[in-house]
Every structure is written in C-alpha cells, then in structure tokens.
Amino acid sequence: MRTNARAAAYVRMSSDHQDLSIGLQMVAIQAYADDHGFSLVHTYEDAAKSGLAIANRTGMKSLLRDVMETPRPFDVVLVYDVSRWGRFQDIDAAAYYEYTCRMHGARVIYVKEMFGTTLDPMTALLKTMKRAMAAEYARELGVKCRDGQDRAIQLGFQMGPLPPIGFTRVAVDRSGHRRHLGRHQLKGSQSERIAWVHGPQWEVDLVRRIFRTYADVGGSIKGVARQLRHEEALTGDGKPFTEVSVGTLLRNEAYVGNFVWGRSDPNSKRPPSRADGVIEPIIPRDLWEEVQKKLCRRQYRRRTRAQLIQALRDQLEANPTLSQVDLEAIGIAAKKTYSTEFGSLRAALALAGRDLSLVRDHHKRRVEVGRAVGDRVQRDVIGLFRRHGIDCTPHPRSRIILLSGGRRLRLQLSWPHASPEGKRWHVLKKTHPRAELVLFVQMDDGPCAHSFCLQTAEEFRRLPPWMPEKPSKAFDALYSGEDVVSRLVALLPP
Incomplete structure (x- = not known):
C-alpha cells in the first residue's frame, strides 16, 4: 500500500x-x-x-x-x-x-x-x-565482556581512564612487546592489552607531595586544590585541579599499587573487580593508610541539606540573579551534590528562594547587551585585520569571521564571574558553528575587552574550563590588537 x-x-x-x-x-x-x-x-x-x-x-x-x-x-x-x-x-x-x-x-x-x-x-x-x-x-554479551575484563585484570592489565596524574599507558601485544601510548591514543588492535606505568618524574613527585600535604596537620582537600591552582599545576588532561579532582586522586588505589574496576557503576549487580599489587606503587602503604583514615574522619563533615540550601541563600542575597555558571565559579558545592540531594540544581535554587522572573529579566538584558557588544567587537576585529592587510568578511548569521583560503575564525566573548579567588572567565567549549580558529575575548565588567586568546580549535578544546584573572601559560593571553594580528599571521598558512 x-x-x-x-x-x-x-x-x-x-x-x-x-x-x-x-x-x-x-x-x-x-x-x-x-x-x-x-x-x-x-x-x-x-x-x-x-x-x-x-x-x-x-x-x-x-x-x-x-x-x-x-x-x-x-x-x-x-x-x-x-x-x-x-x-x-x-x-x-x-x-x-x-x-x-x-x-x-x-x-x-x-x-x-x-x-x-x-x-x-x-x-x-x-x-x-x-x-x-x-x-x-x-x-x-555484558556477562562475557565482564568475564573478559576480570581475566585481564587478574593478569595485571588495566582499563578505563587514567588517574588525574602520575601514570601513563603502554600497549602490550601477545608477544609481550610494549609501546607507550599518548593519553587519549587508542591501542592498535583488539588483541593488545593496556598496562599503567609511572608517568614523568615530575608527575610522580607531585602525587607524592599532594598525599604528604594532605596528611600533614591542617591539610585539606580545598587547601591542596587552591595551592595547586596557585602553582598553575594541571592534570593530565590539561585542566586545573579542583576539590573533586584532588579528592579523586587521594582515594585512587592505583597510587598504592591496586587496580579496582566497576566501583562507579551504581546499576551493576556484581561487586567491583580488583587486583592488588599489579601496578608499581607511587605512594608507600603507611602514607596511603594515613590519608584514608583522615578522609574517613572527615566524611561526617559533609554538609546537610539545610546547610546546602543556606549556602545558596547566602549567595542569592548577594546576587539575586545567580546562575549555574556563577555557582560553578564560586565553587560552593558541585552541581552533582545538589542534583543528588534535591533532584536538580534548579529545584535547590527554588527552595532557596530564587525569583525566576528576576533571573529571566536579567538573562534577557544580558543577551541583548551581549549581542550589541558582540556586533561591535566583531566590527572592530574585522577593521583591525583589514588595516593590517588581512582579507576577511563577517558571516551574516554568526560570530564567524571568514578569512581568505576558506578558513573560519569564531569570535567568542566571555564576561567575568566572581569567585573567592578573584574574577574568573568561563571558557565555553562550543563546537558550532564550525571554525578552524577561535578568538576568545576576555571582557571586563562592561563593554570593553580585557585581553584576547587566539588559538586553533583543537588547542582551544584543551583549555581549562575557567580562565583566572592572571591567565596561565595555557591561555597565552594577548593584550593588544597588534599581538592578535601577529598571532593570526603565525597561525595562517603562508
């Protein structure tokens, strides 16, 4: 039919x-x-x-x-x-x-x-x-896959994502030949197995220092994370350390030589698979046990539901139009914490008394101002490029600047958010519209640019999610139009 x-x-x-x-x-x-x-x-x-x-x-x-x-x-x-x-x-x-x-x-x-x-x-x-x-x-299929994983673990191999720092991966083929892999590099064939080995010596030393610092009297996860950010230390993925990543590191048994697999799956009916002593340890057993005891003693200090809501109320009193991005900048608690306790961050904010009409009006004004400022900045950047002999035209419906040779540059503006450590700028990892280059514009509190960051799209995706007031080397901040032009000329093909 x-x-x-x-x-x-x-x-x-x-x-x-x-x-x-x-x-x-x-x-x-x-x-x-x-x-x-x-x-x-x-x-x-x-x-x-x-x-x-x-x-x-x-x-x-x-x-x-x-x-x-x-x-x-x-x-x-x-x-x-x-x-x-x-x-x-x-x-x-x-x-x-x-x-x-x-x-x-x-x-x-x-x-x-x-x-x-x-x-x-x-x-x-x-x-x-x-x-x-x-x-x-x-x-x-799930049973067979899990049985195969269990067998590989008992043979001394590992799987899944690496710990934040301290380890790198090697692929081992059937003949026992080993070759090093990059952090996100895939193994060559299904027959290869993955083993974790010590990473660069500076990473190993940093892991040991993190454990010792936390174990010291007065050491805390928050303090360790703050110190690492001050030192501009980054995880293996190129991200700044947070309280979550430091806590994950301190609880990871790989640092004491054990591999545990399947612990994070809440739906699994099988107990986690583990193999003790299959990885060369970075941390001595006595230091590991000291840190775990301290972590256990502090677990009861987790905030209650009332304390979590009060923390939001305190922030709303200072900023009634508080957004999720603002909360991420402040770092009062992870979004997952509120979602677990209240179903969603939005529900928690409602319980704390957030006025949605104020938020919507504020968001509408920000969008209107952002659109007007974005149009002006795009015109200024195009004028700057043309004055230096760079042929370019604006895309009619987006913040894309079309360059000669078919290359595309995406203009991305970001305004500051307040945090306990000063102002921070959110680095939103957009993938659309597609562009080969990204010009990230770090705005001041008003309509003027504070600094620029011009990188390839691939480099931009590896940036940390937040830019501090004093940018790290990863951002390679530029402070003048001439610096932006020089950087663009270096990135464009001859």
Whole structure:
C-alpha cells in the first residue's frame, strides 16, 4: 500500500564495533519508505549509544518529545529492527515507548522484521519474543565482556581512564612487546592489552607531595586544590585541579599499587573487580593508610541539606540573579551534590528562594547587551585585520569571521564571574558553528575587552574550563590588537 504519510527514521548503533552501521540502517529505511510511499521528514540518531537504557539517548528522547507535539511532525516512525529500538532489560520499557508513539498517533514500523504492522495477537507475541531475545543478547554479551575484563585484570592489565596524574599507558601485544601510548591514543588492535606505568618524574613527585600535604596537620582537600591552582599545576588532561579532582586522586588505589574496576557503576549487580599489587606503587602503604583514615574522619563533615540550601541563600542575597555558571565559579558545592540531594540544581535554587522572573529579566538584558557588544567587537576585529592587510568578511548569521583560503575564525566573548579567588572567565567549549580558529575575548565588567586568546580549535578544546584573572601559560593571553594580528599571521598558512 502506497501513502503520502510523513515518516521519521530512528537509527541507533552501539559502541561495540557492530557491523550494523547507521548508514546501513538508513539505506534499509529509505528503501522501505520509497516502496511504501512514505516521505522521510526527520532522522533521530543515537550514535555510539547503548540500547540498555534511555538516559543517554538524546535521539530517542527527542523523538518521544516531538511525537507529543501538536501538530505532530510525523505520522510513522521507521526503525531497522526491534533491537535498534532498544535492548531494554525490562522488555516492557520497549513496549511502553512504542505505545507512547502509537497513543499520540504515530505507528512504529520495524522495516526488517517479518511480522506485519497490524496489532493482531500474533504480531504482539512475536514482538514480545524479539524484545526478550534482544534483552537476553545484551545480558549475555555484558556477562562475557565482564568475564573478559576480570581475566585481564587478574593478569595485571588495566582499563578505563587514567588517574588525574602520575601514570601513563603502554600497549602490550601477545608477544609481550610494549609501546607507550599518548593519553587519549587508542591501542592498535583488539588483541593488545593496556598496562599503567609511572608517568614523568615530575608527575610522580607531585602525587607524592599532594598525599604528604594532605596528611600533614591542617591539610585539606580545598587547601591542596587552591595551592595547586596557585602553582598553575594541571592534570593530565590539561585542566586545573579542583576539590573533586584532588579528592579523586587521594582515594585512587592505583597510587598504592591496586587496580579496582566497576566501583562507579551504581546499576551493576556484581561487586567491583580488583587486583592488588599489579601496578608499581607511587605512594608507600603507611602514607596511603594515613590519608584514608583522615578522609574517613572527615566524611561526617559533609554538609546537610539545610546547610546546602543556606549556602545558596547566602549567595542569592548577594546576587539575586545567580546562575549555574556563577555557582560553578564560586565553587560552593558541585552541581552533582545538589542534583543528588534535591533532584536538580534548579529545584535547590527554588527552595532557596530564587525569583525566576528576576533571573529571566536579567538573562534577557544580558543577551541583548551581549549581542550589541558582540556586533561591535566583531566590527572592530574585522577593521583591525583589514588595516593590517588581512582579507576577511563577517558571516551574516554568526560570530564567524571568514578569512581568505576558506578558513573560519569564531569570535567568542566571555564576561567575568566572581569567585573567592578573584574574577574568573568561563571558557565555553562550543563546537558550532564550525571554525578552524577561535578568538576568545576576555571582557571586563562592561563593554570593553580585557585581553584576547587566539588559538586553533583543537588547542582551544584543551583549555581549562575557567580562565583566572592572571591567565596561565595555557591561555597565552594577548593584550593588544597588534599581538592578535601577529598571532593570526603565525597561525595562517603562508
């Protein structure tokens, strides 16, 4: 039967190197749509996302949100097969999400399944069986993967992200040959295993100093983090130390020679896998135990719900239009802490008495001022470049400056936020619109630029999330138009 119905495609591929690529799914869906007279109007995609849960599947969540709109943007949802819809361990979840679409007038069709599109009992039975098969496949695969990981751990190999500093990775092949890997470099083949070894000596020395400093009388996580930021010390990912990263470092058993895997998964029914003494330790056992005892003694000092709300009230009294970014700059508590205790940071701010109308009005004014100042700064930068013989034009709909040779420079403005350590500027890691170069403009409290930072997009992505009042070497701050031009000329191809 041919129709003129509007169709949405939903495609998903896990990160387990399966052959069922997004492209293959789209070819099958497009062919089905052509054969049945459907017009594909939208594609919802979840690339490298597990089908076990909906939490991180932005494509699926967008689809379910759109299907409830009035008017509904599509009439049919086309999916490759039942497993692409999801491998939910509770198979009723898959049925519920399909029923949600059907309840709002959009059928879900699995284009590669043998059962039809009708709602007869046989189709319902086959769907239930296929959902159970998809769930069981995921469960068995998870068991096999975990067994393989456990075996690798017992053999003395490691996996997962490195600790903040102190270790680097080596890939070990079947013959025992070892080669060093960069921090984010992938291993060459599936047969290689990863082992952690000591990193540069200065990192090892810094780890030992952090443990000793915390163990000393009066030492605290907050004090250690503040001292490391003052020294402009960075983690292995190039980020400044925070209380969270220092706390993570002090609790990581890798520094005493043990590897623990699977502790952070709250949904796992299996205990964490561990292997003691498989890593060359950086910290002696007595210092490790001293630090752990001190951490345990201080756990009871965590703030209560009332104290967390009072901390927000104190900040709101000083700044009624407080935003999440302001709170990150102040550092009174992690967003995760408020989300765990109150469901979300927004809910906690509401309990603390934040007036949303004030926040919205303030945000609206900031957007208007930011747009006007951004337009002026963009004109000034273009004028500066042209006066120095650099051919450039503004993009009509964004803060992009088009340079000769097809290169694009993104202009990004940031205003200061107050913090206990002085002013800080939020470095927002935008990916759109796409650009090869980024000119980060550090504004003062008004409409004037304080300094500039001009880097390639790749360098910019590695910057710390906050720029202090006295920028570290990573920012390479520029304080004049001539400095900006010189830096741009150095970055442009001859």
